[in-house]
Amino acid sequence: MAANITYREALNQALREELQNNPDVFIIGEEVAQYGGAYKVTEGLYKEFGPERVVDTPISEEGIAGCGIGAAMLGLRPVVEMMTVNFTLLAMDQIVNNAAKLRYMSGGQFQIPAVIRTPQSLGLQLGAQHSQSLEAWYAHVPGLKVIAPATPADAKGLLKSSIRDNNPIIFLENEMLYGTKGEVPEGELFIPIGKADVKRQGKDITLISYSMMLIQAMKAADTLAKEGIDVEVLDLRTLRPLDAESILASVKKTHKAVIAEADWKSCGMGAEVTSIILSGAFDYLDAPVVRVALAEVPMPYSKPLEKAAIPTADDIAAAVRKIMGKG
Amino acid sequence: MSLYTERMILSRDQLIGMYQTMQRIRSFEEKSSELYTKGKIGGFLHLYIGQEAVGVGFISALKEDDYVIGSYRDHGQCIAKGTSTREIMAELFGKSTGISRGKGGSMHLFDVKRGFLGGHGIVGGGIPVAAGVGLAIRYKKTDQVVICFFGDGAVNEGAFHEALNMVALWKLPVIYVLENNLYGMGTAAYRASSIPDLIRRASCYDIDREQVDGMDVLAVREVAERTIYKTRTDKEPRFIEAITYRYRGHSISDPGAYRTREEIEEWQKRDPIMRMENYLKENSMITDDEIKAIREEISAEIQDAVEFSENSPFPSKEELYTDIYA
Ligand SMILES: Cc1ncc(C[n+]2csc(CCOP(=O)(O)OP(=O)(O)O)c2C)c(N)n1
Ligand SMILES: [Mg+2]
Numbered sequence: 001m002a003a004n005i006t007y008r009e010a011l012n013q014a015l016r017e018e019l020q021n022n023p024d025v026f027i028i029g030e031e032v033a034q035y036g037g038a039y040k041v042t043e044g045l046y047k048e049f050g051p052e053r054v055v056d057t058p059i060s061e062e063g064i065a066g067c068g069i070g071a072a073m074l075g076l077r078p079v080v081e082m083m084t085v086n087f088t089l090l091a092m093d094q095i096v097n098n099a100a101k102l103r104y105m106s107g108g109q110f111q112i113p114a115v116i117r118t119p120q121s122l123g124l125q126l127g128a129q130h131s132q133s134l135e136a137w138y139a140h141v142p143g144l145k146v147i148a149p150a151t152p153a154d155a156k157g158l159l160k161s162s163i164r165d166n167n168p169i170i171f172l173e174n175e176m177l178y179g180t181k182g183e184v185p186e187g188e189l190f191i192p193i194g195k196a197d198v199k200r201q202g203k204d205i206t207l208i209s210y211s212m213m214l215i216q217a218m219k220a221a222d223t224l225a226k227e228g229i230d231v232e233v234l235d236l237r238t239l240r241p242l243d244a245e246s247i248l249a250s251v252k253k254t255h256k257a258v259i260a261e262a263d264w265k266s267c268g269m270g271a272e273v274t275s276i277i278l279s280g281a282f283d284y285l286d287a288p289v290v291r292v293a294l295a296e297v298p299m300p301y302s303k304p305l306e307k308a309a310i311p312t313a314d315d316i317a318a319a320v321r322k323i324m325g326k327g
Numbered sequence: 328m329s330l331y332t333e334r335m336i337l338s339r340d341q342l343i344g345m346y347q348t349m350q351r352i353r354s355f356e357e358k359s360s361e362l363y364t365k366g367k368i369g370g371f372l373h374l375y376i377g378q379e380a381v382g383v384g385f386i387s388a389l390k391e392d393d394y395v396i397g398s399y400r401d402h403g404q405c406i407a408k409g410t411s412t413r414e415i416m417a418e419l420f421g422k423s424t425g426i427s428r429g430k431g432g433s434m435h436l437f438d439v440k441r442g443f444l445g446g447h448g449i450v451g452g453g454i455p456v457a458a459g460v461g462l463a464i465r466y467k468k469t470d471q472v473v474i475c476f477f478g479d480g481a482v483n484e485g486a487f488h489e490a491l492n493m494v495a496l497w498k499l500p501v502i503y504v505l506e507n508n509l510y511g512m513g514t515a516a517y518r519a520s521s522i523p524d525l526i527r528r529a530s531c532y533d534i535d536r537e538q539v540d541g542m543d544v545l546a547v548r549e550v551a552e553r554t555i556y557k558t559r560t561d562k563e564p565r566f567i568e569a570i571t572y573r574y575r576g577h578s579i580s581d582p583g584a585y586r587t588r589e590e591i592e593e594w595q596k597r598d599p600i601m602r603m604e605n606y607l608k609e610n611s612m613i614t615d616d617e618i619k620a621i622r623e624e625i626s627a628e629i630q631d632a633v634e635f636s637e638n639s640p641f642p643s644k645e646e647l648y649t650d651i652y653a
Contacts, residue, residue, distance in 0.1 A: 030514070125369030
């Protein structure tokens with residue numbers, strides 16, 4: 001049995017099931033309890049599980065992250081909600097210097113089974129301080145795992161796996177995806193961390209993407225199919241550790257790759273993926289790897305400027321056509 | 328503490344000026360809320376409606392070359408600092424004639440000419456910046472001051488405590504104004520602070536502090552005159568807590584289920600604009616006709632700002648890549 005539910009509902013189900021499953025799991029963050037979450041992901045959980053399991057906090061990101069980490073050191077399994085990724089910047093020290101390193105520095109004495117959930121968003125005219133994609137920042141750090149699901153099923157399955165994982169996890173949601181619907185199997189659903197997923201089979205070219213851009217990539221693939229270009233779409237889903245095996249398998253099959261990402265190009269996720277392709281499948285390539293990414297600017301507020309900064313399905317399709325010699 | 332001894336004496340023009348500015352802010356924001364629902368304005372829109380007396384009371388007591396720093400709830404303070412409603416409305420429209428050339432939006436108004444230093448979207452983000460402005464003022468040995476506005480939620484950020492310690496340690500001419508509107512988003516201030524009495528947050532840094540009724544522009548102005556005078560004279564920081572209330576949701580998309588209608592109505596009875604109007608009338612400083620004329624004038628000004636914004640061009644595509652580096 002599967003139900004057609006939203007990304008938001010899928011996350012909510014995962015949280016509810018894991019709160020039910022393990023008394024050590026608790027949720028902590030700004031507006032997560034009484035308000036039901038700024039984006040309503042934790043709606044209803046405070047009522048069901050009470051104030052000890054679903055904890056409202058002051059606006060104190062560094063403190064909140066630290067609370068999650070300290071509790072995890074003693075074996076609890078906190079799910080920390082940061083209202084948006086922009087505010088994780090205030091918690092950066094706790095995340096990078098503590099969460100990611102305590103296990104290593106202590107010679108393996110601790111594990112930090114904490115999940116930090118947070119939405120990114122682009123394209124809502126929220127301006128430069130509220131529209132940014134920081135996945136590459138976190139994916140840079142050994143000791144962290146970084147997840148960025150695009151579909152409701154992946155959101156649920158990966159969140160449940162993350163909560164059961166014994167490592168600190170940055171779980172990147174997306175404001176643009178919360179309302180999108182998809183089939184989600186009912187009952188227990190675990191999706192392995194570190195495994196990419198072929199979202200569409202194809203033989204001509206590999207289109208690699210994740211999160212919100214995956215939706216655009218799928219749209220581009222639909223358009224291109226009508227033009228006779230058979231695109232394989234690979235959804236990374238986990239950004240650290242990257243699934244090099246799946247990336248290489250697909251590129252070895254199609255001999256061409258385009259990467260569509262919603263972060264800045266310089267030192268962005270696509271740079272790492274390109275490096276994996278070049279070192280593992282160089283001899284298979286028929287064309288240079290091409291990246292479609294965000295304009296390298298702080299996000300402008302003005303609608304037409306913002307539109308020009310964010311890649312669309314059309315931009316992705318154009319990049320593919322060009323490589324295919326049909327542009 | 329006896330630096331300021333004289334009572335505040337304001338002329339009729341000054342009093343009416345404050346009334347007009349509050350009315351201008353109110354009309355501007357009511358119009359912008361309407362335009363938001365029509366899709367003319369995007370992103371987040373945080374309205375200052377109800378809190379006008381705080382910004383106006385303080386900023387009207389500043390000199391032109393003093394500085395102001397605000398949060399994302401910044402329209403009122405920017406208007407009070409002298410930026411035209413045309414330039415602010417055009418910014419909300421994302422037009423190239425906007426005060427931040429359409430690049431900032433509602434949360435990021437900046438007007439360097441008039442000493443308005445933003446427009447900060449990260450809670451507490453402006454508080455350390457104000458310390459830096461204070462440092463520069465001291466460095467340049469001018470007699471300017473900077474006022475930094477922030478909310479009850481912001482006092483729980485680490486940045487608040489770091490900055491307060493530094494301005495006190497180094498004696499910087501910074502006036503911190505906590506606008507306690509009782510809520511940070513959906514969280515009542517008392518649910519987020521170990522001490523409900525937020526003014527005490529300044530006491531452990533031993534910063535001179537005072538509380539004021541933020542719904543009464545005359546009370547605010549009096550505290551402002553005294554505070555600004557003291558800081559300008561002795562170069563020491565000050566901390567003011569203004570108790571106030573926002574009538575609307577946190578932002579325009581917040582249904583505000585965490586407050587009762589009765590609570591909102593109770594606060595609206597203390598409306599700062601209405602109170603000032605009554606004060607002016609009771610003291611025979613204004614007639615009903617004059618009030619009507621002021622309202623009409625402001626409403627025409629706002630209408631003009633909207634038309635100006637409508638008719639202004641969007642920034643050109645090239646502007647996407649300008650202003651990244653100096
Ligand atoms: C660091 C950070 N955390 C969270 C947010 C989201 N946020 C925006 S405003 C706000 C509430 C702030 O409340 P307060 O300081 O009382 O100011 P008010 O909105 O009442 O003017 C929150 C949580 C943010 N912008 N920045
Ligand atoms: Mg507040």
